[in-house]
Amino acid sequence: MFPARYWREIPQRYRLEAEKCKRCGRICFPPRSKCPKCGSMEFDAVRLSEGGVVRTFTVIRVAPSQFSDQAPYAVGIVELDGGVKITTQIVDCPLDKIHVGQKVRVEFRRIQEDGSAGILCYGYKCVPVS
Numbered sequence: 001m002f003p004a005r006y007w008r009e010i011p012q013r014y015r016l017e018a019e020k021c022k023r024c025g026r027i028c029f030p031p032r033s034k035c036p037k038c039g040s041m042e043f044d045a046v047r048l049s050e051g052g053v054v055r056t057f058t059v060i061r062v063a064p065s066q067f068s069d070q071a072p073y074a075v076g077i078v079e080l081d082g083g084v085k086i087t088t089q090i091v092d093c094p095l096d097k098i099h100v101g102q103k104v105r106v107e108f109r110r111i112q113e114d115g116s117a118g119i120l121c122y123g124y125k126c127v128p129v130s
């Protein structure tokens, strides 16, 4: 992960900030400069819901080096209330208990630590709600 990109995306990462197209209503997350549906470049800022449902997931057992200390872990596509889908880690749940249709909530968590520089990167993860 490039630090510059990481810092640029912090508002979205912290606030789940998305953009809603003023012309067609499509919600873009992360925000884009141009609506992928109608091409409009005018948006309103909207905040995504923190609640959602697991639509699909997979368990990563052989992780990229920066995540190897977390393996095995689950990554899934979560559909937030309102229809926006995000790809996210699913945590605080035994891996064999995660299922499609599981209700989850978005929380802000540490994503990784840059070993040499000790930089902590934060982002959203999903935790099950009963």
Ligand SMILES: [Zn+2]
Residues within 6 Å of the ligand: 021, 022, 023, 024, 025, 026, 035, 036, 037, 038, 039, 040
């Ligand atoms: Zn649009």
